[in-house]
Amino acid sequence: MNNWFRQHRFALGAALSHVRKAPGSFLFNVLVVAVALALPFAGVTLLDNVRPLSEELSVDPELSLFLKADTPRDQAQALAPQLQRILHGSRAKVTFVPREQALASLKEKSGLTDVIETLGDNPLPDSYVMKLEGFTSRADAARVDGIAEQMRALPGVDSVQVDSAWVKRLAALLGVLRLALLLLAVTLGVVVIAVVFNTIRLQVLTQREEIAVSKLLGATDNFIHRPFYYTGALLGLCAGAVALGAVTLALRPLNTAIAEFARLYASEFQLAPLPPLGMAGLLAISAGLGLVGAMLSVQRHLARLN
Amino acid sequence: MIEFQSVSKKYSDSASTLALADVSLNIAKGELVYLAGPSGAGKSTLMKMVAAIERPTSGRVIVNGQDVGRIRKAGIPFLRRNLGLIFQNQRLLNDRHILANVMLPLLVTGAHAAQAEQRARAALDKVGLLDRALALPMALSGGEQQRVAIARAIVNRPQIILADEPTANLDRAAADKVIDALHAFHSVGVTCVISSHDDEILDKAARVIRLEHGHVVGGAA
Numbered sequence: 001m002n003n004w005f006r007q008h009r010f011a012l013g014a015a016l017s018h019v020r021k022a023p024g025s026f027l028f029n030v031l032v033v034a035v036a037l038a039l040p041f042a043g044v045t046l047l048d049n050v051r052p053l054s055e056e057l058s059v060d061p062e063l064s065l066f067l068k069a070d071t072p073r074d075q076a077q078a079l080a081p082q083l084q085r086i087l088h089g090s091r092a093k094v095t096f097v098p099r100e101q102a103l104a105s106l107k108e109k110s111g112l113t114d115v116i117e118t119l120g121d122n123p124l125p126d127s128y129v130m131k132l133e134g135f136t137s138r139a140d141a142a143r144v145d146g147i148a149e150q151m152r153a154l155p156g157v158d159s160v161q162v163d164s165a166w167v168k169r170l171a172a173l174l175g176v177l178r179l180a181l182l183l184l185a186v187t188l189g190v191v192v193i194a195v196v197f198n199t200i201r202l203q204v205l206t207q208r209e210e211i212a213v214s215k216l217l218g219a220t221d222n223f224i225h226r227p228f229y230y231t232g233a234l235l236g237l238c239a240g241a242v243a244l245g246a247v248t249l250a251l252r253p254l255n256t257a258i259a260e261f262a263r264l265y266a267s268e269f270q271l272a273p274l275p276p277l278g279m280a281g282l283l284a285i286s287a288g289l290g291l292v293g294a295m296l297s298v299q300r301h302l303a304r305l306n
Numbered sequence: 307m308i309e310f311q312s313v314s315k316k317y318s319d320s321a322s323t324l325a326l327a328d329v330s331l332n333i334a335k336g337e338l339v340y341l342a343g344p345s346g347a348g349k350s351t352l353m354k355m356v357a358a359i360e361r362p363t364s365g366r367v368i369v370n371g372q373d374v375g376r377i378r379k380a381g382i383p384f385l386r387r388n389l390g391l392i393f394q395n396q397r398l399l400n401d402r403h404i405l406a407n408v409m410l411p412l413l414v415t416g417a418h419a420a421q422a423e424q425r426a427r428a429a430l431d432k433v434g435l436l437d438r439a440l441a442l443p444m445a446l447s448g449g450e451q452q453r454v455a456i457a458r459a460i461v462n463r464p465q466i467i468l469a470d471e472p473t474a475n476l477d478r479a480a481a482d483k484v485i486d487a488l489h490a491f492h493s494v495g496v497t498c499v500i501s502s503h504d505d506e507i508l509d510k511a512a513r514v515i516r517l518e519h520g521h522v523v524g525g526a527a
């Protein structure tokens with residue numbers, strides 16, 4: 001085990017020594033890789049901030065059934081079994097919302113208590129809110145429309161609203177964004193691997209004599225390969241750190257602009273940097289991409305030297 | 307210790323010439339043997355086969371009881387760790403001081419850096435270059451560079467030293483120092499195989515294997 005650690009420490013030392021010999025070249029490569037990583041990192045940060053918002057919003061369709069204002073309470077409550085019959089076979093949570101409760105809720109959520117007080121009588125009708133579960137496909141959407149149509153025909157019903165459309169659109173948009181980000185990340189991941197591949201290729205060429213002599217002196221392939229692997233991983237790690245730093249710094253001016261925009265909607269939404277675990281994950285991915293690039297390059301170019 | 311059994315070697319880029327043709331010879335443990343012959347006689351090829359740098363086209367090369375032609379690729383480094391290789395052009399790494407050059411054979415085996423340094427200093431002391439330990443190879447004369455190569459070859463305490471034309475391009479005094487150093491290691495039981503063109507050195511040798519056009523023409527037994 002001690003020997004294993006010693007060999008790895010030596011390899012890391014050799015990698016750092018080569019970085020020290022050509023710091024300008026290493027720094028330039030770090031910047032190139034960081035530019036490639038910054039865009040997907042920014043995308044991940046954005047999605048990480050938006051995801052909690054979208055998760056709070058239900059994507060399951062919600063039906064709101066409003067009764068006519070003059071419908072007696074007992075007739076309104078008697079509708080429940082009929083609604084259950086129409087919903088037969090669907091998982092649904094049916095809640096009766098008396099007009100008094102609706103008004104209290106409006107006062108609480110809108111902050112317009114004073115205005116509402118001036119209305120005198122409660123203008124809101126009794127209603128039912130029905131949360132349907134498991135309606136996610138396009139065919140399900142048609143079923144929801146059919147259910148709403150049947151409910152509109154019930155006696156005392158004024159209107160029925162299907163409330164899920166915009167939430168679905170947001171979810172679909174986030175899905176598209178997620179897919180676009182994945183494609184972008186894959187493409188730029190390939191760019192990172194290509195940059196590291198070429199960097200290591202040049203390093204193998206410049207160290208050709210050292211590699212040949214080491215082999216003649218009894219160095220194993222692993223001994224020869226390891227410093228290049230460390231260089232690739234180090235390059236990826238440094239580039240990842242630079243990219244994360246740039247994205248985190250960019251949040252400050254962005255948040256200033258977002259704050260002004262969010263204020264218009266009485267919101268305090270701000271983009272936050274990724275949590276430490278997320279950052280560590282991205283750094284590990286960056287180092288992993290560097291390692292993959294180095295491994296591919298070493299396998300190819302050292303095989304040629306052999 | 308080293309045995310060639312009907313060994314022939316043909317390089318893929320040569321049309322018909324054999325670099326070695328049906329060579330059979332034995333070198334015993336602790337022996338000092340010189341390889342002589344004109345350029346292209348096969349001296350370097352013979353040495354490369356002992357170090358598994360080249361593999362025989364036919365025949366067997368046995369080193370320390372191991373058939374070199376059959377060693378798996380992964381086993382070659384471990385064979386070489388028992389050999390001390392000295393090249394005509396030294397092949398020192400010019401971007402590091404000579405102490406680091408001499409430490410390299412130990413470091414590739416996973417030796418502790420402090421222990422490697424201690425042994426490298428001892429090896430440099432044996433060839434009379436300890437005071438130049440932190441000099442770069444380019445700052446040394448040809449003879450000194452060759453002595454650094456010897457220190458690098460012996461630092462791992464190998465059983466066999468293979469020296470390919472170690473005195474080529476050296477003046478008489480420098481060549482004598484190099485040969486004296488090799489003889490010193492032979493005197494403590496190390497098997498030495500040295501190729502040379504130098505008649506003055508060959509005249510004093512106890513055993514000389516002569517090669518011509520890939521054939522052994524003398525000293526095989």
